[in-house]
Amino acid sequence: MLIQLNFKSGLPVYLQIVEQVKAAIASGILRPGESLPSIRPLAEDLRINRNTVAKAYAELENQGVIETAAGKGSFIKDSQTPYRKEVRRQLLAGAVDAAIVQAYHLQFTPAEVLELVRDRLGAFEQKNPGHALKN
Amino acid sequence: MLIQLNFKSGLPVYLQIVEQVKAAIASGILRPGESLPSIRPLAEDLRINRNTVAKAYAELENQGVIETAAGKGSFIKDSQTPYRKEVRRQLLAGAVDAAIVQAYHLQFTPAEVLELVRDRLGAFEQKNPGHALKN
DNA sequence: CATACTGTCATAGCACACTATGACAGTTGT
């Protein structure tokens, strides 16, 4: 599990950690049941404060991505979102809309956007067989 | 020139403006010599403070993307060349991948993702007829 | 010249990201 921080991006460090952990799970690098690095060593590794890592983990637990217990550590949860379908759809729509705005600025046609999405979905599926995104 | 802000993303608003203006230039929507919206009207439009827009423009000028003169306005510098297709594709792929990771965590199937993308593309097209995203 | 636009600067206040540090509580291994 490698985490790369970009201090100039403007995106809060704790959110960068959240994103990268979620991406690692999404990509199969981290699997359900596996443990995350403990807070203090990771903070030292990344040369940031303990609280920043703790905040990232708290956010991940809040999102239902990990489970954490004082004294034991933090572990990847079996991914089962507590959200209802409509809520999940709205959440995903946000990310999709961001991509569409980007596509607009970069002058892609809807057909090209769809093709690219198909492409990326395919690449993702190939790298991570057997997860929730399979057909 | 359409700018869409996401207040929950954690990315500072002024940087979102910078990014989207640069993307618009990259795609050729904004051409050298053209003027940007003036600070006050744009701020009112986006319902943010004048200073936030001013900061975005200052950053753009600092990066050499635009030229700005008190009393006249802000203008795209002529040293800009639209990115090539492959570069634009990579930029878009980043946003698409972010949405796909999100979709994984929200347990959507690829088919559902594609359907949602089609949906949002349609909604966007309906709201903004005649723009670069039309087929 | 006067008015209405443009960008710029200064100040003040609020929220939050991050740091720093200390203290406490649960778990594990010896």
Add this chain to the structure above:
DNA sequence: ACAACTGTCATAGTGTGCTATGACAGTATG
């Protein structure tokens, strides 16, 4: 039990993103 690990909570200080507002200067238009 003890030591060494785990996460958690509290407090305080710094920096900065954003808002709000007022004042000023350059430019264009009449």
